[in-house]
Amino acid sequence: MVGIRIVKRQAPLGFWGACLVLFSALLLSLLLSGVLLFLGGTPPIKGIITLFQGAFCSRWALEDSVLKAIPIFLCSLGVAVAFRLKIWNIGAEGQFALGAVGATWVALTFPDWPKFVLLPAMICMAMVAGGAWGFIPALLRQRLKTNEIIVTLMLNYIAILFLDYLVYGVWKDPTSFGFPMTPSFSDQAIVGKIGSSTINWGLAHCLVLGVLVWGFFKYTRIGFEVKAAGDSVRAAKYAGLPYDRLVILVMVMSGALAGWAGFLEASATVNRLQPSIMVGYGYTAIVVAWLARLNPLGIGVASILLAGLRVGVENLQLDLQVPAAFGGILEGLILLTVLAGGFFTYYRFERRKKR
DSSP states (O other): OEEEEEEEOSSOOOHHHHHHHHHHHHHHHHHHHHHHHHHTTSOHHHHHHHHHHHHHSSHHHHHHHHHHHHHHHHHHHHHHHHHHTTOOOOOHHHHHHHHHHHHHHHHHHSTTSOHHHHHHHHHHHHHHHHHHHHHHHHHHHHHHOOOHHHHHHHHHHHHHHHHHHHHHTTTOOTTSTTOSOOOOOOGGGOOOBSTTSSOBTHHHHHHHHHHHHHHHHHHOHHHHHHHHHHHOHHHHHHTTOOHHHHHHHHHHHHHHHHHHHHHHIIIIIISSOOGGGOSSHHHHHHHHHHHTTTOHHHHHHHHHHHHHHHHHHHHHHHHHOOOTHHHHHHHHHHHHHHHHHTHHHHEEEEEEEOO
16 A cells, blocks of 8 residues: 655755745635635636736736835835744734824924924834834733733734724814814825836835845844744753843834834825725735745735735726625635645655555
8 A cells, every 4th residue: 555644854945946835825826716706706717817917917007016015015024023033923003003103193293394304203203103012012921921922913903993093083184074084294294206106215115124124134143143043942042142132122123114114104105194094914914924934025026916916806896896805815815825835845745655
């Protein structure tokens, strides 16, 4: 008789092998999505083609995909910083919300400041607010041994409801005809567009921050300590690395980057604060981070891919009346297949003969 057993590889798959596994996982997720479209009464091939046409096959679609990829990239970059230490920050959504709130406070309080002062002040306040929201679960983990997954997840709801409280209450624009939103930001508080496109200068922020985070992990001592402690907590503590301080550091950095994303969404995209900015970018960031294996360059590519799928799903809704929830299902399928595909990076199946 011939059986099959699981054998650990002597070394993980190389770059091209990992790319093949990733491509296979993405293909499988699309096949499963096609099955769901078929069960919903939508021609699967037509649905997938419509999805990609709406995401990448026109200038408007590409610009919209890049525009949505900007906050996803920054939230994912922050999540990846925490994940490097094997600290599971699920709170990027709440940190994003608090970043938008912090930036809005500066914009509404000091609207007449010159642009070169006001925008940096908004960024700083957004980072402080997001970083503080990341500091809370880190501190609770250190002092009370709480689970950061649960704490960061619960803090998301508090942050989002706090944003709602502000835009429905003290910050509500009296001229908004009852709609929950703040007054529009002054021109000095708005991040401008690049040329004649709809893409804002937040794209440049992403490029600079991506390089800085990559350099932080590659060339700094603290970055090396974070990676070493993430590989083995026991070995890091035995070597005398300040593990507790590293936990606080990565959570504050993670929250600050998500807060920066909230600033850009409020300033560059919406030009005010309103509940509609909370569309799940912080949760999508988790999928992106795992899809990219926590690599900043990979995060950039995966952010555009996931943002494009969001735009493509909107096209599916308009052309084929596919429910909006299909986008969330597609993201979940991508995450599950990529995580499952990661198994083949380290293990393989081997045939064995049975007596």
